[in-house]
Amino acid sequence: MDYLESLPEITPKLLEFIRNVYFYVAPSEMPRRMLKRIEAAIAEHLRGQGGKVGSFFDRTTKTDRRRPEEEPVDLIIQRPSELVGLLDLLKV
Numbered sequence: 001m002d003y004l005e006s007l008p009e010i011t012p013k014l015l016e017f018i019r020n021v022y023f024y025v026a027p028s029e030m031p032r033r034m035l036k037r038i039e040a041a042i043a044e045h046l047r048g049q050g051g052k053v054g055s056f057f058d059r060t061t062k063t064d065r066r067r068p069e070e071e072p073v074d075l076i077i078q079r080p081s082e083l084v085g086l087l088d089l090l091k092v
Helices: 003-019 030-045 051-055
Strands: 072-074 089-091
Touching: 030 051, 030 089
Parallel strands: none
Antiparallel strands: 072 089
16 A cells, blocks of 8 residues: 555554654754664663563664674663653663
């Protein structure tokens, strides 16, 4: 099915999903590669939790983790206390 043809069917489902999810956005001037590493570290941590949090991420989704030749970086996460599931520090 063509994407545009499926819009009437998927739009209500997408809107329902968006209404039930909080999106956290952080300004950043980091290189794109570092943003990919951060995304991968967060996704892998959340996947490993199981339950609703762990099942949110599709296991087939590919993330761009830190490469062996890249130095690890400590990522300090400052977040609202009600945002559960994330550590205060991740190795990226």
